[in-house]
Amino acid sequence: VIFGLGGYIKGLDAFATYEARSRDFRMAVSFAPENARDLLEVGEITLASPALYPYRLHHNEPAWLARVELANKTAKPVEVSLKLRGPELPTIKQGFTLASSSRSSVEIPLPRALAKLAPGVYEYHVEVVAFQRGRQNLQRQFSFEMKDAHDWSGASSDLFHFIQPHEPQIVQTARAVLAEVNATRNAVSIAECFYNFLHRNFRYVSDPRPLHSREDRVQYANETLRLQSGDCEDLTILMVSLLQSAGVHSAFVEIAPQGSAPGHVLLMFDSQQNPAAASDTDNLQRYIVRQNGEQPGRLFVPLELTRLDLPFAAAWQEALALYQKFGMEQYGLAEGWVKIIDTARVQD
Template identity: 25%
Template sequence: MKQLRIKKTAIILSIITLLTAGASALDLSLHLYPVYEAPLNNFMNKAGGFGGNVGIDIAPVSLRGRDKIFISGEFTYSVYPVEGLGIQSLFDGALGLGYNFRINDRFAVFPEVYAGLWSFNTSDAANIQSASGLVFGGRVGGEFYLGPAFSLSAFGGFKTYYTRPSPFMNNFELGIGIRYSLSRGLFSSNKISMEENEVEPLFPVFFSHYSDNPFGHFTFVNNEENDIYDVEVSILVDSFMITPYIIYQAPQVGRGDSFEVSACALFNENILELIQPKSSDLEVTVTYYSIGKKQTSTYNIPVTALSRNSMTWEDDRRAAAFVSGRDATAQRFARLVKTAVRNNLRKDIPENVQYAAAIFGALKAFGINYVVDPSSAFTDNVGTAAVDFLQFPYQTLLYHGGDCDDLTILNCSLLEALGIETAFITVPGHIYMAFDSGLSADKIGSVRKGYYIVAEGKLWVPVEITLSQDTFSLAWSYGAREWRKAGENAALIPLKNAWSLYLPISVPDSDVNIDMPSQDILIKHFTEARYY
């Protein structure tokens, strides 16, 4: 007895598990079948009948991904034109159980059995009293899918109207009809699922970089019961984009297959106006064709755009985006310095070196100071995903100071505004700058040993920009010593190379008023400059 209870419990649990597993695939549909019925006995066997079958099909369980076990509730009304007796009618209602076996994307076959009740009204002409009883039957048919929701059906079957002592009538039936899935047609069940999504914060300074470099990744799964075609994925961040940007296209994705998508975008320059982080919705839209019908799935994912001064040091080259010779304030500063000193240039010193010394002296006279920011330091953030705050050139001039990365960005921008190529120098825990001396690498034997860096066929001058209130010669010698001391751990990153990945940008409000040192002071600092 105990074993019997255990078996019953196991059977019940198995059924519950099966139904639960298929609950997500629940499909509710309507069918309408015009039917021809051929009586095999009874007084109506000389004339066929015609009827209409309407019903509801519920498929709570899916097997093999797209086969369905379905339960049907149906009602049939049949009429039989009998010679000499007029039109005879018969009603029946039944519950059925069937299995829809999907052969491919378009075709399926199904067997079904059903049982219910039937009723025949009194026929005075045939001298037959009303009758009723049980109805049993079965049918086998095929379906052709016109789309995800519509299908055409054709079937044949046998039905018996049972009474005692013998059946009232046995029928052979043929039918055609349509089936409409309410789940797919009206409720638009989403069949493309987003299994994974990873979206990084947006850095406004890299807005052009994101057109080819992803800031997020998505994984989708095709849960349709068939292959899908002309798959397209687009994204839109309404605050910073004009139109959706297509990030993925595929001619076909198989049933049950997953596909990965990388999120790139064409952001507009409005994103550069952010001075505080802003949260927005990233709208991801998937469009595709399923059995000839266009389908759309949309997902909204939160994304945060950080302030325009934000950056991480996972790649030191990223800081190149802040260096711009087109920064209006930096450009004006550099040109005023060049105009002031150009008539005092020496012939025995490379021109690039003299202009760099003039810029260094002008910044000293202007009052630029090295300020350590303990909450935003290159030393703490280098090589990490921690968000740092970097100043644009005009901001460092406006604030009269910054940390090592801010001063590096400013000095590089000022020299780039004069057409002098610059580079970042990174050593463990620190960043500073170098500039092209104007001498080719083959001149290394004619210059002071240890004071230049040979790279890309040029001689570069390293300058420790944090010594902003000391002399140019000290900043040069100190920068050269840091390079030698770091050895293999030092790296020189020419800005023109870094810009191939991270384009320089200039923010809209970079043109600010600053009080420049007088021309006499600029000339004084320039003529007092020493070069070693």
């Protein structure tokens, strides 16, 4: 007579037999891991941005590429290994412990190698491996679009990426222009020298978008200097770069009536005068007064760069008229569709 007894206790698998005639008793015990398929739950992958712009990547933006939501479905800690694989990219690995019954949002860092990718759509794979008393493999994938080096998101706050005040060609040009006219170190006279340089040698052209492209394209300052042409963003970026190289603080002004984007871009620069140095009438007719907290206001001079056929004073007056019309009379500053973007983020 053979008797058999089997049973399962969580994590333990046992079976025993007894043969009465031979009095042979045998028992087999094996360690059975929990169902490895139930260790971890992987949620959707969130991208920092569905489109990556090379000019942002050069400034380490965004701070991360993708975010993965993980949940430990067990009552014990789980060891997790996360790998990212994709074209033109060495495998990126992360390892960590996920506490029992917890959730975590894991950020995949932005690989510098992505900046070398050609424009196009790329697919990347995320492999998540969980270890406890078993092993669980999970796969997820995501895709993003890599933009061209000159594609612009349309956000005016991104224009500072294209400024190059320390580029050798920009510095040399700024010095040569100022030396040629022996300009006094006055911010307004410096700006007038640079404007006259553009007035004589450059021309405005509309944005040269490729066929079927919805992207606005922007040139770096040294490219506009070489081509001697550009649209409102390109010429403004070059002028800002020249001013910055000469130590004159400036800012972009975006005018997008009723929130249309991208809008028209012009600039304003610090005249380095205190408002008290000018009469109230002069302030209203010629300058934009900018307050800086409790500090005395500064007088800024606006400039329109798309009308290079105009003399400096007329370009100044035209920019001021645009600012007053859309920013003040139509409450564009209050509504948010007239924006001032300082260029202080430019790094050495």
